[in-house]
Amino acid sequence: MTIVIKVGGARAVDPAGALSDVASLYEDGESVAVVHGGSTAVDDTLERLGMEPEYVETPSGVVGRFTDEDTMEVFEMVFGHLNTQLVAGLQSLDVDAVGLNGVDGKLLHGPRKSAVRVKEDGKKKIKRGDHSGTIKEVNTDLLESLLDGSYVPVASPPMAGADDGEITPVNTDADRSAAAIAGALDGTLVLLTDVEGVYEDPDDPSTLIESVETAEEWAELEAAAEGFMSRKIMAAEEALDNGAEEVVIADANAEDPILSALDGSGTHLYQEALEDTQ
Numbered sequence: 001m002t003i004v005i006k007v008g009g010a011r012a013v014d015p016a017g018a019l020s021d022v023a024s025l026y027e028d029g030e031s032v033a034v035v036h037g038g039s040t041a042v043d044d045t046l047e048r049l050g051m052e053p054e055y056v057e058t059p060s061g062v063v064g065r066f067t068d069e070d071t072m073e074v075f076e077m078v079f080g081h082l083n084t085q086l087v088a089g090l091q092s093l094d095v096d097a098v099g100l101n102g103v104d105g106k107l108l109h110g111p112r113k114s115a116v117r118v119k120e121d122g123k124k125k126i127k128r129g130d131h132s133g134t135i136k137e138v139n140t141d142l143l144e145s146l147l148d149g150s151y152v153p154v155a156s157p158p159m160a161g162a163d164d165g166e167i168t169p170v171n172t173d174a175d176r177s178a179a180a181i182a183g184a185l186d187g188t189l190v191l192l193t194d195v196e197g198v199y200e201d202p203d204d205p206s207t208l209i210e211s212v213e214t215a216e217e218w219a220e221l222e223a224a225a226e227g228f229m230s231r232k233i234m235a236a237e238e239a240l241d242n243g244a245e246e247v248v249i250a251d252a253n254a255e256d257p258i259l260s261a262l263d264g265s266g267t268h269l270y271q272e273a274l275e276d277t278q
Helices: 016-027 039-048 069-092 140-148 174-184 215-224 228-241 257-262 271-277
Strands: 002-007 031-036 055-057 063-065 097-102 108-120 123-133 152-163 166-170 188-193 246-251 267-270
Touching: 002 016, 002 174, 002 257, 016 031, 016 069, 016 257, 031 069, 031 140, 031 174, 039 069, 055 108, 069 097, 069 123, 069 152, 069 166, 108 166, 108 174, 123 152, 123 166, 140 152, 140 174, 152 174, 174 188, 174 228, 188 228, 188 257, 215 228, 215 267, 215 271, 228 246, 228 267, 228 271, 246 257, 267 271
Parallel strands: 002 031, 002 188, 031 152, 097 152, 108 152, 188 246
Antiparallel strands: 055 063, 108 123, 152 166, 246 267
16 A cells, blocks of 8 residues: 655645655655645745735635746746755655656646636636646556655646647646545545644644544534635545545644654544545
């Protein structure tokens, strides 16, 4: 079984503990893949360049980045830098890591969305010029070749977006990228973030939801998730629906964050719970 780890891109997330745990798992012979985000670093870079990050709300209420052509160039630059830094960090820990993005070998492939439906001032509109996509295929053969060769893939957006026969790099959500990879590999997904897991009361860490094993508990989980956490639940659902055995949402800044997550900390979501809702 492959353990797929998503290292979050929030400012409050320090990847050092996660990298150390990846090294421990690698040394023990475990099959490990890493996926990383970086939206916060993209926003910081845009601001330094005098550009304003743009976020839009879909008619269903989900808030996401609008990626125009200039933003896409910054996105590629920032994610390339972050990927190299993580690979170098793992290599320093004697992990044979290989960096790649979703365009490499069409690791993450699907249609480009050049126009998105948004809600502005209570009205539904079509906003054109977006560079984003929806993952429909994962190059599992590429991942398995690396894993079989005892390499640790370190993957990230952008994805390979198909647009009238052309392949172009486009933005896609890093959590959902990790979910697609975990599902394709029938693995366990560990989503590391800047909180301990999902809380029944988002403002009260003592209300941590430790396990979700039934349809009723899944409904309670969805009701509790707000903001960025709702996107992680969406990713978790996609991972479990596509073959992942388990998803853990856990604190990236905890001591031994991955090892402790695999040992029971955080919020654990199981395939059976999702199946019961369908």
